[in-house]
Amino acid sequence: MAQLVNIAAGYIKAPDAVMAAQAELLRAAQASADRARSLTLAAVMCVGFFYAFWRVSPELRARVLCEAFLRRLFFLSAVVAILTTIGIVASLLFEAVRFFREISLFDFFFGTHWSPMTALRPGDTAAADEFVAGSSGSFGMVPVMAGTLLVAVIAMAVAVPIGLFSAIYTSEFASRRVRNIVKPTLEVLAGVPTVVYGFFAALTAAPFFRDLGLVVGLDVSSQSALAAGGVMGIMIIPFISSLSDDVITAVPQSLRDGAYGLGSTRGETIIRVVLPAAFPGLVGAFLLAISRAIGETMIVVMAAGVAANMTINPLESVTTVTVQIVMLLTGDNEFDSVKTLSAFALGMTLFVITLLLNVAALTASRRLGQRYE
Amino acid sequence: MSDFLSPNFLVFAATIVAAFLSFYLATGRVRKQAIASQTKSHSLNQYYGFYVSLWVLVPAILLALIWMFAADPMLTSAAKARMECRLSEPT
Amino acid sequence: MDTVVDMAKAIKIQAKDVNVFYGEKQALNNVSIDIEDRSVTAFIGPSGCGKSTFLRCFNRMNDVIPSCRVEGSIMMGDVDVNNPQTDPVLLRARIGMVFQKPNPFPKTIFENVAYGPRIHGLAQSKAELDDMVEDSLKKAGLWGEVADRLADQATGLSGGQQQRLCIARAIAVGPDVLLMDEPCSALDPIATSVIEELISELQQRFTILIVTHSMQQAARVSQKTAYFHLGTLVEYGDTKDVFTLPKNEQTEAYISGKIG
Ligand SMILES: Nc1ncnc2c1ncn2[C@@H]1O[C@H](COP(=O)(O)OP(=O)(O)OP(=O)(O)O)[C@@H](O)[C@H]1O
Ligand SMILES: [Mg+2]
Numbered sequence: 001m002a003q004l005v006n007i008a009a010g011y012i013k014a015p016d017a018v019m020a021a022q023a024e025l026l027r028a029a030q031a032s033a034d035r036a037r038s039l040t041l042a043a044v045m046c047v048g049f050f051y052a053f054w055r056v057s058p059e060l061r062a063r064v065l066c067e068a069f070l071r072r073l074f075f076l077s078a079v080v081a082i083l084t085t086i087g088i089v090a091s092l093l094f095e096a097v098r099f100f101r102e103i104s105l106f107d108f109f110f111g112t113h114w115s116p117m118t119a120l121r122p123g124d125t126a127a128a129d130e131f132v133a134g135s136s137g138s139f140g141m142v143p144v145m146a147g148t149l150l151v152a153v154i155a156m157a158v159a160v161p162i163g164l165f166s167a168i169y170t171s172e173f174a175s176r177r178v179r180n181i182v183k184p185t186l187e188v189l190a191g192v193p194t195v196v197y198g199f200f201a202a203l204t205a206a207p208f209f210r211d212l213g214l215v216v217g218l219d220v221s222s223q224s225a226l227a228a229g230g231v232m233g234i235m236i237i238p239f240i241s242s243l244s245d246d247v248i249t250a251v252p253q254s255l256r257d258g259a260y261g262l263g264s265t266r267g268e269t270i271i272r273v274v275l276p277a278a279f280p281g282l283v284g285a286f287l288l289a290i291s292r293a294i295g296e297t298m299i300v301v302m303a304a305g306v307a308a309n310m311t312i313n314p315l316e317s318v319t320t321v322t323v324q325i326v327m328l329l330t331g332d333n334e335f336d337s338v339k340t341l342s343a344f345a346l347g348m349t350l351f352v353i354t355l356l357l358n359v360a361a362l363t364a365s366r367r368l369g370q371r372y373e
Numbered sequence: 374m375s376d377f378l379s380p381n382f383l384v385f386a387a388t389i390v391a392a393f394l395s396f397y398l399a400t401g402r403v404r405k406q407a408i409a410s411q412t413k414s415h416s417l418n419q420y421y422g423f424y425v426s427l428w429v430l431v432p433a434i435l436l437a438l439i440w441m442f443a444a445d446p447m448l449t450s451a452a453k454a455r456m457e458c459r460l461s462e463p464t
Numbered sequence: 465m466d467t468v469v470d471m472a473k474a475i476k477i478q479a480k481d482v483n484v485f486y487g488e489k490q491a492l493n494n495v496s497i498d499i500e501d502r503s504v505t506a507f508i509g510p511s512g513c514g515k516s517t518f519l520r521c522f523n524r525m526n527d528v529i530p531s532c533r534v535e536g537s538i539m540m541g542d543v544d545v546n547n548p549q550t551d552p553v554l555l556r557a558r559i560g561m562v563f564q565k566p567n568p569f570p571k572t573i574f575e576n577v578a579y580g581p582r583i584h585g586l587a588q589s590k591a592e593l594d595d596m597v598e599d600s601l602k603k604a605g606l607w608g609e610v611a612d613r614l615a616d617q618a619t620g621l622s623g624g625q626q627q628r629l630c631i632a633r634a635i636a637v638g639p640d641v642l643l644m645d646e647p648c649s650a651l652d653p654i655a656t657s658v659i660e661e662l663i664s665e666l667q668q669r670f671t672i673l674i675v676t677h678s679m680q681q682a683a684r685v686s687q688k689t690a691y692f693h694l695g696t697l698v699e700y701g702d703t704k705d706v707f708t709l710p711k712n713e714q715t716e717a718y719i720s721g722k723i724g
Binding site: 175176252254255256257258259260261262263264265268272273276277 | 523525528530553554555556557560561563565567568569570571579580583584630633634637
Binding site: 008022030035037044047049059063066 | 380381384387388391395398399402403406407410412413414415416417420421423424425427428429431432433436437440444445448449451452453455456
């Protein structure tokens with residue numbers, strides 16, 4: 001059908017006379033439909049114009065009517081935003097359900113073996129055993145999830161200390177001038193496209209860690225979780241530092257004054273008063289950062305590898321949910337194989353996790369807000 | 374015919390022109406009426422312009438959207454039906 | 465007779481030619497004042513005249529404001545407050561401060577009061593710390609109300625209770641001077657009178673400096689009153705003299721409600 005439409009539009013040549021004739025018919029139908037549409041449009045515009053024009057008079061409350069229109073327009077925009085979100089989630093859910101018709105929920109969420117590619121190659125001898133055992137054994141997402149979490153944990157281990165400390169520095173110690181230099185510099189980091197971080201991870205960080213491993217006698221995979229997680233950590237530093245900075249600056253000055261007035265040093269004030277007061281907000285910032293980290297794709301695609309290893313060893317290569325989705329959906333695939341559908345199940349899982357994290361983050365920072373009116 | 378001057382684009386352009394035109398016609402009309410009847414209009418003149426332009430544009434846009442989602446798929450499916458009919462005929 | 469009593473009181477703090485600048489702007493002009501030990505001194509004056517600024521000089525709280533510069537000498541006993549060698553942290557342990565708006569830390573009631581003793585290592589044991597907290601809360605007149613809810617969040621207390629908690633928190637460090645910057649401005653009359661009674665009681669142990677916008681309050685709680693105007697100390701003397709026979713016409717205008 002798509003072919004026919006394309007022929008009619010003149011994008012491609014008809015392969016045979018039947019097709020050509022059919023395409024001609026379709027083209028004619030489209031042309032007359034276009035004409036009909038133009039005429040209808042003109043008619044509707046005329047009717048609209050004359051109705052409104054006839055109503056125009058100094059007594060007409062045109063301003064009120066325009067305001068009402070604007071109100072509806074804004075409302076509609078909000079509805080569109082919400083509807084598209086719902087639509088995306090629904091289509092995700094729909095495909096995921098189709099997947100779970102083939103593969104049981106239990107196998108997916110608790111299976112410890114992930115190899116969607118082999119499951120579809122019955123001729124392959126290496127995969128033959130698995131295929132006989134059924135495709136179910138190959139869609140266990142635990143190793144993929146484990147890889148995702150490992151990378152996210154490494155990223156947070158890099159980003160939380162650096163981001164938090166730099167936020168403490170900019171909000172509590174830096175003079176106005178230093179602050180005006182440091183903050184924008186950090187925010188430049190946030191503007192670097194993730195694909196740039198990706199090749200930094202793949203071409204610089206990963207070999208660096210491998211060589212470092214050689215020096216200390218460790219066997220570091222050339223696509224280590226360490227490299228991907230480390231670079232991802234660098235990516236979210238500005239995210240954490242700028243959110244934390246906002247949270248820390250939002251702690252009322254009166255609390256600091258109170259602490260100083262009791263004879264606290266600067267450090268005591270920060271550790272014992274400012275940070276505890278900012279704690280819920282900081283937790284919120286960290287949760288948002290985690291949800292960024294597990295949803296991040298480009299860096300891990302380029303640096304983390306594709307083998308679904310069940311490991312918590314950061315020196316090995318792991319794979320993540322996002323990498324697997326990319327693998328499953330790029331290239332030539334039939335669109336409704338189990339393999340493709342599994343990408344939707346993964347996407348759905350990822351979505352639910354980040355959603356929960358974001359809700360938790362929101363609740364945490366709202367609690368901070370309530371505490372100070 | 375170049376894509377730029379395709380009939381569909383002309384319709385689109387005409388719509389925009391119509392909207393502007395109606396804006397000026399409407400502001401002109403209300404100004405004249407206000408002078409004639411020696412009253413002050415309820416709203417600024419431009420609101421009457423927006424009001425009429427909206428009446429020209431909004432129904433047209435809605436119609437075009439409906440057409441896009443309803444009429445075009447109908448045509449293609451009709452063609453599809455014809456096609457299947459043709460294919461099932463013995464050749 | 466009066467003068468004899470006055471002479472008997474020792475001088476606790478002696479400020480000489482204090483000038484304070486915020487950047488280029490001068491906020492205080494050659495202020496000199498002698499503060500008596502174990503008495504209440506009230507600072508009054510129209511808004512923006514520098515009362516808070518002056519109060520903050522005594523415990524070097526102006527250090528916290530980057531643009532602020534303090535000149536002149538303030539002697540507390542043999543401690544030269546304004547000397548850069550003097551450690552503001554130790555100084556602030558000797559001089560408690562209570563702020564205009566109650567500012568309890570987002571911790572439990574107990575932890576709020578225990579904060580000072582903790583950071584200064586005043587208590588050797590948990591029992592001693594408990595005693596200190598109880599003692600301070602009693603001195604601040606709050607013990608009866610919070611004895612059974614020490615583990616609750618301090619932010620859940622009423623405004624007046626919070627302010628008394630802040631006073632208890634300041635007392636717990638064992639200061640001999642208390643600085644109070646409009647401690648009752650956010651409180652209703654009942655909470656205010658509780659705090660005023662408290663001030664009169666605390667006066668037996670502490671030297672208290674209080675900023676207030678309420679003439680009645682100044683008259684009720686203080687022995688000495690200092691009137692500030694546009695960064696200068698215009699009049700300073702016994703409270704009853706200042707309120708009944710002001711020597712300066714600006715002072716008279718202010719306390720009789722003509723300006724400010
Ligand atoms: N942080 C600051 N930066 C710059 N100028 C300041 C600062 N704090 C106070 N000032 C200025 O110093 C002067 C004295 O202020 P101060 O806060 O001491 O007044 P105040 O007598 O306490 O007034 P109020 O009764 O309203 O509290 C004012 O003119 C004020 O504008
Ligand atoms: Mg003040």
